[in-house]
Amino acid sequence: MDQHLLSLVLFAPLAGLLILLLIPGSQKNLIKVWANLVGFASFLISLPLVSRFDKTVGGFQMVERADWIPSIGAKYLIGIDGISLLLVMLTTLVGFLAIFSSWNSIDDRVKEYYAMFLLLQTGMIGVFVSLDFFLFYVFWELVLVPMYFIIGVWGGPRKLYAAIKFFLYTLAGSVLMLLGILTLYFQYHQQFGAYTFEIVDLIKLEMPLGVQQWVFWAFFIGFAIKVPMFPFHTWLPDAHVEAPTAGSVILASVLLKMGTYGFIRFSLPLVPKASVNVTIVQILAVLSIIGIIYGALVSLMQQDWKKLVAYSSVSHLGFCTLGIFAMNPNGIAGSVLQQINHGISTGMLFLIIGIIYERRHTREIAEYGGLAHVMPKYAIVFAIAMLSSAGLPLLNGFVGEFTILQGAFEASHVWAAFAVMGVILGAAYLLWLYQRTMLGQVTNARNLHLPDMTLREMFVFLPLIAWAIWIGVYPKPYFDLLEKPVQQIVERVRPDYYQGGVQKADAAIRRHRDTAKIALIQAGAAQ
């Protein structure tokens, strides 16, 4: 069992799903209880990953390897490093909370709903733990189907449009990514005479810049659509608005991270020359900055509460991609941390919208106002979530954004300047949203008697708020966790980076020497 902990984490939801299928559909409460138990158990099972993980060691840990399809060289190969550990933990926690939050909101086709969620859970964890590109691709695609159904069956009025748009967009991207994968696979065979999809092997490839660029763009389309980066973001607002609350939470907190994770895990190490190519970096940075500012501006204009948060994701994910393409340890580590932060804070924001939507069945911001008087607990939780998303110091968002900005500043002052504008705009639309919905007098008579949050609803937020404060107050364990993997990536894409670091160290030593000299002189004078 010990060696197979990661497999257990990966397949626990699937096992739960198989048992769920045996429960007759009419037993709604039993199904709900069972799905929640499975979600909670999956989270508990994943906890030992944290304690077992040794952050002083680079490379992948808890690796499990088995032959899967020997004739094409595909393996069942899973393992985690600091980056994937964080994302797996985010998935198991948010996955459980999303299931838990659906208790009241989903009442028809309950069995199918939870079945889809558990399948989704396995797919998402699989994406983050796969170290074999073929396996990764299988999980990557596996995620699409349950998400299609969650949006398409339990979604809002335009659910079918949103669901198929989500599916087509991501699928078109991922099949092109498949071509990139196959190119690497084929190149590896040409250079080393063996067929493999192992990431660790494929990293050894030396390809000319031209080929690397093609592969990079193939990956880019797959990942950028998933993130989503600026010109490919149009599926996101539709999917978010139409999805049921738990679907939006999963979509924002975990699914989008698959794209940024892809950039960090695959694009950078596998095609390093293309990834640091000046033109490509410029394009990516510009797209990220456009995403940051455009997302924020569009958020400012939204009349729909959920759409506002959806567009804010475009803006926040822009920070994540900007951090990645700053190509320095601060940028990348900040980006990973910001992905977690976004998962926590945007997850909370969507849950908050879900709570009010269950009570009023509208998301028009104009319908609300002064809710703080009626629902004080709700207003407090919303305030925390909003401030964490806006990047208030001592909450998680600040740490991530600050580190990314540090990285961006190191790469280019101009990038940082534009990105800071995004931070300001971010604070603007979030605070304004809060003001319009929560503060002032109760403007709509229908809001006068809304019940405040129940205990169950409070409980959903508790772990997320605790996590947000932990990252905000004491982020060191996270940076420790990310140090090794990020260093490996930076060394891979910019082999001279740490030599540049050596120069800085030299300067420090020189300074040190000078002080020593002064001390010596003083000592001499004393003599």
Place this chain on the structure above:
Amino acid sequence: MNQFYTTTDHFVLIPAIMLALFGCAILLFDFLVFPHPKQRKWLLLFVVLGLGFTGYGLWRQQAFLTANGLTELTAFQGSLTIDRFALFFNWIFEIATLIVAIVSYNYLEIEGEHHGEYYALMMFAQCGMFFLAAGTDLVTLFIGLELMAICFYIMVGFLRGDKRSNEAAMKYLLLGAFSSGFLVYGFSIMYGLAGSTRLSDITAAISARDTWDPVVFMAMATTSVGLLFKISAAPFHMWAPDAYEGAPTTITAYLSVASKAASFAFLLRIFLGPLASSRDAWEPLLAGVAVLTMTVGNLAAISQSNIKRLLAYSSISHAGYMLLGLIAGNDTGIQGIAVYILVYTFMNLGAFLVVVAMRRKNIIGEDLDDMAGLMYKNPGYAVLMLIFLLSLAGIPPTAGFLGKYYIFLSLIQTHHYILAVIATLYVAVAIYYYFRVVRIMFVGELTEKAPLATSFGLRLALGITGVLTLAMGIYPEPFLRLAQSSLLK
């Protein structure tokens, strides 16, 4: 046994003999021994027995090849060749015939057109397919093709009372005869070039000539037209939607799987044999045809409201994907076609089987809307259909992904990047129309309360196809080995 019919000849011919014998037996017994309609179930036993003996023959041939370390066994002075390639395809025909036969019983009862000839025709058609996969002589191949085609003309029009069925059969017959004309024309030029009808002689004669030799080009072009018609590649696909729609659904399934597999076996024999040396001439031509086929198939499928027509166009687009494997032409490509055909057999049969189940007493059940809310009426059928459709679209972890994987890989290996990008993007188009069906099944409101038809045969067939479609996706190793061994070498 004399020199015209040696023991080897007999050994090679056994499966075809069994099919023909049991086909005749079914005709005779239906007429003489089982006059009562209720006794027709015995005919099914004949089919199973016949297929069993055929399978035994094939199995012995396979064992013989393995035991003696042979790659092929030729008979009738090189007219028939049993190699891994022929065996691979014959196993596919076996499975397709068996699955279609066991679901036909209930279906034909519902249609009210249950006659013994139906089963006999299936056996004869499979006999034709045997010759298509094993034939290495133009005359043998042509006879095999016509035997199969004529059986299909009759079977497509089997619903005598149904206008659409009659129309479909007529169209298929006329266009089929026309394309056969082209094919024979091409064959005659080949014969003129080589002075022989043996594929090996023709290969030698053509490779001695220039790639762009006009006579060779003529032979290639006319033969291609005939072959492309049979696999329903655009622009020779016109017959397919009509024939698929009008034919009894079981026959549509059979036509789309077995006939297509046999035609591909035939096509590969010709293009990798005699025409291999003029690859430069036909490669761009076929590339154009493949792109056009995928375009026509995928785009036309989007607007279909009849599910049989939708699947017909989808099967046209699948022919385009398979052609891409031939265009790449390396081992991966050819293996890719084999894998593709294998997975296609199960997933496409499966999808049509669900359509077969939609036909109930007094309910035609061919419109997309007839599937509305299927998930809440027959969840088993709906989930199976979902698996088949995902597989047809090529989404892992279903079998269909494997087929596409090989095709894409072969295109990358041979530097056909543009074709690869086009082919991948059509996957996204395909998902759109496959998911129209999914949407209707899972989100649509239940309008028709009557549950789908069911019978032991149908459940068994759906079970086999469904399990294999998933199993080949999740643990494909044994199936890939099988396909790998079938390379034409």
